[in-house]
Structure formats: C-alpha cells, structure tokens
Amino acid sequence: MRPSGTLGRLAIAIAVVACRDPRARGRTDVDAAPSAVSTSASTSASASASATLAADVISSASPTWTAREAGPPPTTTDGVDGAALRARTRDRLAMDASPVTVLQGEGPFELGRRICEAKVPRVAAATPVLIKPNLGGFEWFKDPKANGGDDGLRGRITQPEFVRGIIRCLKARGHAAITVAEGWGATHADFVRLARASGYDAMTHEEGVRLVAMDDDGVFDVEGDRPGKPLVVRGMEATHVPTLLLPKILAEHLDHGLFISAPKLKAHRFGVVSIAIKGMQGTVMLSDARPYFHQKWRTHRELGPALEKGKAGEPDARRAYVASLEVFAERMTDVLEIAAPHVVLAEGAPAMGGDGFGAQWPMTERVAVGGTNPVLVDRVGAELLGLWDSAALERELPGHRTSPLVEVAARRLGVAIARPSVDGAGAALLSERRPANLVGMAGFEIHEEGAGGYRTARAAALGDRAVEVDGKPDDPAWASAPRVAWDTDFAGRPTGTETAARFLWSKDALYILWELSGAGLDNSDRTRSTTEDRDALHEEDCVEMFLAPDPRARDRYFEVEVGPFGHFLDLAVSARKGDAGWSSKPTIATTRDAGGHRAVLEVALRAPDVLKALVPGARLPLGLFRMEGRAARRYLAWSPARTKTPDFHVPAAFGTLLIER
16 A cells, blocks of 8 residues: 555666665654754655555656756755754764664564564654665666576665564554655666565555655656655755755654664675665765766765776775775765664674675574664674674774774764673674674675684695595594584574585595484485486485585586485586586495484595685685485575575575685
C-alpha cells in the first residue's frame, strides 16, 4: 500500500565512489526537539490510509529531465536553519555516552526487529519515521546466472529483511507513518530497477510503507508533497560544505519525526569503514552545479588527483591519498552535524570485510549493531571489522589507526571513543582482537587472522619433507598443517557431524587431508570406477572443495569432489557453469573405519593452474563442503552461505586459503 500520487521520474547520477551506508543517532527527546526547518509543508511520511497502489519507488517526480532544464535554485523562504541543527547535534552527541548494543546469531529479520526493540526510543505513535538503508552503495547490476549467483547487490546493501524487521517493530508500537528512503545518483529507470532487484520494492509494498528517493534538483518533484525537494541550509559558510542542501523529507523528519539510519556494516575501500558517518553521503546534495544530487563527488573531489599520483608513481602519492581522506572526513562530519540520525541500526548478517564492493570477506557471525550516537556505533563497528587501533592500518594510512571518519567526528563533536560502553550478547565478540580484511583504493590490502571474524584455512609449506598419499594421516608433515573443523550445515546450524581438513603445499602439489566423523559409508555406488570422473557424485556421500585461483574473480573456481571410497569429480566453474573437461590431476587414497563411522580422504592436486596459484602469501577464496546420508541428507559447510535451500555455489560466502610462506 502506498499514498496516492503520480508515478513519475527520478533522475539521479552515479557518483565517482558510489557507496552509501549508514547514518545514526538516538535520543529520547525526539518530540521535544526545537524546530529547525522553516517550511510549512506537511511531512511526506504521512501516508494516506486509503492508499492502495504499490510502493512508491520515486519522489512523485515529473517525467523527463535534460541538462538544459536545470530549474530554479532552491530558495531561502523554505530553507533550513543550519546553525540550530548543528547546535542541537553537538549538544546531543557530546552528552550521549549510552551503550552501543551488539546482537548476534539470527537471520536479518529477527536481528532487525530485536535491535529496533533494543535501541529505538519510544515516541508518540503519531510520530512519522524515516528509515534510511544503505541501498545505493553497490557494484552495479549483475546477472546472477552469469556471475555465480552474484547480483552485484548481495553483501553490499542493507538486506531488505533487516529493514522489514525494523518496520514490524515500529508497527507493533503503533507507528503508521513509515517511509523508507535513500539518496543515490542514477536515472529514474535505474532507481526503479534497483528497488526491484534488491527486493525493497516488494518488501515495502507488502508492508504498506512508502519507498522514495531523496534525490532531486528542484525540477523533478513538481507534484504531491515533493519529498526530494532540496532545501537551502543556512549558516554553512564557514564549513567544508558551504553549498550543502537538505532533502525536504529528511529535514522534516529531523524537525518533527524520527530518523533511523539502517546501514550495512562493512569495510570500505576509501572510508575504511562504511557505517553511519560514511552513509550520510546518500543524503548529500550540493548547489555547486545542477542537478544538485549529482554533486556528491565533490565531498571527495581530491581523491581522483591523489589516485592519479599513485598511478604515476609519484613519491607523495600516499600522502595525497591520506590527505584526501582526511578532508573527506571533515566534510562528512559537517554533514553529520546537520543531519545526524536519531538512531543507527546497522545490519551485519553478515558484516563484510573487503572493499565494500566486489572484494568480499564475509564474517562468520551474524550481528546487528545499534545505538543513538552514530560516532560510537561507527567506533564499535570498526572494532568488529578489526579496523580499530590497527597497527596494520597505520602503516598504510600514517597517523590513523582507525577510519579518519571516526577520528574526525569524535574530535569535533566531543565524543569519547577510547572505551565505549557495549552491551548485548554480541559484546563478547570484542573480548579478543578481531581480524581485519581491507582492500584499499590506494593499492594496499590488509588481511589478518584471529579469533572469530573470517573463515581462514592455512596451507603449510611442505618444504623438503614428503607426503605419501595413502589415506593415512601419519606423515609427520601433517602435524605442521593447521586443522580446520566444522559441523555447521549450509544455513549455519550446528549438526553434530564434524568434518576436518588440513592443507600442505609445494611447487609440485596441493595436498588436502579430510577427516570425516559420523560417516555412514553406505551411500556410495562402489560398482563405479574410481579412475575416472564420477558423474552425479554429489548425490552420494562426498566432500567438496571449491578453490578460486584469483581472489579478484571469485566466481571462477575449481571444484573437486571426493567420495569415501575414492570416487571423484573435478571441473572448472565459471559463473555457475561447469567445465568437466578440466582435470585437477588428482592422486587419491582413502581409508575407513566402519565401526567408528570415520573416514580419511587424502588428496594431491597437480593441475598446472592450481600450482600456479600457490604463491607464498596468496589468499585464495575457498569453500569446503560435505554431503552425508540418504533420507536425512546433511549438507555441511565450513563457511555457510546461509541460503534458504542447500546451495554451495555462493562465492561471496567462501572463506580463504592462506598459502603460508
């Protein structure tokens, strides 16, 4: 259900670094906040109870736009008092040392509902609510069938089920005027496509809430309540964003509503982390040129020249890169001062290391992080991502041991970030240092190991030792190979059936030792040959290893299946299409203990393209799986994709095989 109105056009253009995420803040005095918006328009979140149309994925905009139709500049008659908003935000955040809550262990819907219950202040049911997910920060659209199940959005944007959980929480409190809104930067047709591909169009339609875009240039929104209309922000002359404009719908909710930021918890190639502060980029419009929403790039305009210095090998390139990030942090803090969310509810189901786009290292835990102070939420989120007090980060960004976005915002807003209060069952995750996985734009990568965080297996160097492939784990070399073990199924549920694997490598082979507990040993066709590929081996008991030789192309990997009696199938997979003509050049030996329900599978792979990938220090995407049993079939996964039905071919969920030096 949506408010009545004309389905219009929204024009938005892609920013150079398009990645939105979160925004956040929380307070209990929402209704008592002083007015900072001098407009008499009624809030655009007030939905008509009689509305019957589908979710409004646009801002009731006019059908067409060209560069010549720039439109009138925003007027000061219905602008925003920037000084009042800044004063309110500074006072609120400087005093807000309330705990950041970390929840763990459930799917996105339940995490969204529970973190909302825990952190969203209770206000009058009539209060309009604006929820801003991270919807625009993705890697453009991909055909999942041609990209190994990757649609370009998964792992980059806030999952719609997380936002649904928030909506259900708010409805239970009696809230009816709920709007989901995001600012992006593309054409209207692309925004509609994004809303549909992401699932937000269907979700908001099912929930009867409005989905709108906050982007507008003063021309598109000429009908209805014009939620994307840009308002002048007065009093910004001395800031780093003197030309900042504020979307009308956001200004109204800051003035007399409740603004919830619902970002994706992830690492980011430029901002280091993308949570609440970085997510404010989605709200930015600047009056430097038209269309106003297409000027988001100006907040990081020094980045391009800094990257060019790096390409040219200039000695001051890294210094210029760090300086561009520092001034970006200053600008985003200016934006935060104006438009700080009342609450931040960040989705980490899973949280994502990497670069925020195609380089993805999903964390093993499913978490939600919430709080009323966006700076503190970012601080705790950075620690969960392993990017707080990081010596590795300081080596790459001299002078910074966490994201400059967090450091600058904390300094300017007077927020103490050294030891924030953290509660919730997930707080225990911070009892040990978290490992970081960050791929930066300046040509550096940080990959760490540690308790929790990321699934990492290690292949020990064989050196001058030898391994006899005989199906027995008694070669001394195996004692030096770290063991990884799991009993989880494809959805991440414990099963009690343990599988373990170890890895060794040399210039001549990659060795894998599988040790299976709870093996029935009765679901194998022993009449079939063990000297050639065994079709449909996945229908019997077997283990599977997926290994991508290039971390930049996770959807291109080798698949090697092995059964407890030595049957095998190997193929090269690209975008979910298998090439059975590829051979891993395997040597396989197995032993079994029927009484103990155990089996050992020892494998050596000698394919040239596998050996080529075995470079010391390389981190190769790795999936480890097992299928066991007949009627009570178990689909076990070391790094579960947590799909609704068994699906191992989800490269974004792979762990990592570290080739040790």
